[in-house]
Amino acid sequence: MRVAVVGAGWGGMAAAVALTQAGHHVTVMEAARTLGGRARALHTVDAAGQPLVLDNGQHILIGAYTETLRLMRTVGVDVPSAMLRLPLTLTYADRSGLELPDLPPPWDALVGVARARGWSWTDKVALLRTCASWQLKGFRCDARWSVAQLCERLPQRLLQEFIEPLCVSALNTPAHEASAEVFLRVLRDSLFSGRGGSNLLLPRTDLGTLFPDTAAQWLQARGAALHSGQRVAGLARTPDGWDVDGTHFDSVVLATHSTEAARLVQAAHGSLSHTEQGEATEWIHVTQALRFTSIGTVYAQASATSLPNGSGHTEESRHTLNQAMLALHPGPEQPAQFVFDRGHLGGAAGLLAFVVSVSEQDRATLEDQVVRQAQEQLGLKTLRPLQSVVEKRATFACTPGLRRPGNRVLSGLWAAGDYTEGPYPATLEGAIRSGLHAAQQITGLRH
Ligand SMILES: Cc1cc2nc3c(=O)[nH]c(=O)nc-3n(C[C@H](O)[C@H](O)[C@H](O)COP(=O)(O)OP(=O)(O)OC[C@H]3O[C@@H](n4cnc5c(N)ncnc54)[C@H](O)[C@@H]3O)c2cc1C
Structure with a gap:
């Protein structure tokens, strides 16, 4: 099949790699000159006016980002040298806080909490007891709860110095607004997914080299077309597929930010059947409600x-x-x-x-x-x-009970990005999994 991938963020590049592996003819179109979307390299100058490569934002990955790490290896990234691997650490300048030792779960958490500096024994016992109760309940809770509600019995110091920073770094949403359900899922998958799942992985290269630029080389070496600086303006349904700015494709993956995906689906409205217009309107409605x-x-x-x-x-x-x-x-x-x-x-x-x-x-x-x-x-x-x-x-904003749009928009039209329905908050792993899922759906439908 001829498949268009619109957007070369991490989600779009994941879809493009998986589709190419499945034997499809892939064309990636990216509006910006730099690949990577919200996780991209930033070319600037240092204080002496010398070229300097930074990132649009400091990113942290964790050991439990299994699909991201697998895909990096697929495209040829040497993961151990590309990222510094550290045990989960949440410490302050005075060295207070938590630092997990390199032990298998649950011993890393038990020993880490017992050794945490600056916390009283009451704090430590309260945290261990709370974690044990979460584990007993299978890391599930009322979908309407916020993280603040979930943790209301914990001592104030732990809330401020442990839960709040953990929640903000994982969900980028303050604890009183953040979904407890998603928070618990992230904790489960990082702390209990096996040894190293909770490790922090800090990039030692710029974010472009870490995945999107390396993936672009891999794609081009396998015949995929990649056009940067090409913003897609419109889509239209045809009897046997989709037109993307006048070029025909069998399937399209919209791997842009959610608001742009909703705009593109809206732009196709006039070319859709009555039934499809209803489906598209519903998808746009859910997507545009995201904050x-x-x-x-x-x-x-x-x-x-x-x-x-x-x-x-x-x-x-x-x-x-x-x-x-x-x-x-x-x-x-x-x-x-x-x-x-x-x-x-x-x-x-x-x-x-x-x-x-x-x-x-x-x-x-x-x-x-x-x-x-x-x-x-x-x-x-x-x-x-x-x-x-x-x-x-x-x-x-990863809030309680949030409704997220699915990967499937319409027949032959798929969305990929950190915002689509899935277990994780807006993360690289969420974007990658969404891209892989869209690619699997396209490939599965073919066979
Ligand atoms: C500052 C910052 C820090 C973060 N920290 C972390 C972190 O520590 N850990 C973590 O896991 N996640 C972090 N995230 C989240 C992570 O970066 C995102 O979840 C992820 O990059 C989203 O990827 P995506 O592919 O879904 O979308 P995007 O990255 O938004 O990609 C969409 C792409 O589509 C392109 N595009 C848009 N419109 C068009 C069009 N019409 N035609 C063609 N192309 C188009 C865009 O230019 C862009 O390249 C952070 C994000 C930011 C901004």
Whole structure:
């Protein structure tokens, strides 16, 4: 079959790889010049005006992202060298917090909680007891509950310093608004999917190299066509398939952001039968009801005087923080929840990435506040903002009872993306699984 994939984010590239493996003729059309969508490389310059490759946002993967890791290997990514693998760690600059040891579950969680620094024994017992009760109930709960309701019996300190950052990093939605059902599913799949499932995987390459650009080379080597800088304007139903901007395909995968997918389905309206118009309207209705939360990333350069041992060239002196990732205490005018030391991840010494989930400030205010927060919480005297990116629609708001649209839009028209129906919140793994599922449906229908 001739299949069009509209959008070269991680979901679209997953669909394109799986369709090519199944023997279809694939054409990928991407509006931007850079592949990767919401997880892409960002080409900029450093403080000295030298070229610098960053990402549109700092991303974390986890060991339980099985389909993402499998697909990376398929296209030739050397996963162990492309990402730093760390045991699940949620610690602050004063070293308080949780750090799981490298043990099989449930021993990693048991020993990690028992050893957590800065938590009282009452906190630790309360957390272990709560986790045990979640496990006994099969990690299921009332679909209407928020994470705050699920955890209301936990001590305040754990709520603030453990549950809230965990929830924001996994669902990008504050605990009082986030779906408890999805939160528990993520916990189950990461903590109990087997050894290493909860490990954090931090990219050591830019996000383009990590998957979309490498996948593009793999696709092109196998005869797939890839057009970047080509925004698809419209779709139309034909008797035997679909026209995409006037070119005929047997099937189409819409792998754009949800709002753009809804616009494209709407654009096809006039070419649809009466029955299909009804189906399309329903799909558009569910898709347009999704709401979004933002993520801001502030990249800042610590000056040589802030760095341990000055700006020397030894491996240790590349590190500004004692670990690759630290949690921060957010508060009024202290917007960041996490900081990443890119010096630990193959980046320049002193290059830090501050992550602000649900970011609402303008760029200048955000940078000022982050610099002051870093001075107060990390003791960094001189920090110069380099580049900030605010993605207004970074993820859909993962709220209780949320209805998500299915992969199938109409016969021969499929949607792929982190927002389609599936077990996970808006994540790389969610996008990849959605792309693979769309490809499987197309391939399955053929045979
Ligand atoms: C700052 C930030 C931090 C994040 N952190 C994490 C994290 O730590 N871990 C994690 O797992 N997830 C994280 N996410 C979420 C993750 O990036 C997304 O879930 C994932 O990238 C979504 O991929 P997608 O393929 O569904 O959609 P997208 O990435 O949105 O891809 C859609 C593509 O379609 C293209 N397109 C749109 N319209 C058209 C058109 N008309 N014609 C052709 N092409 C079109 C777009 O240019 C884009 O390339 C983060 C997201 C952001 C923004």
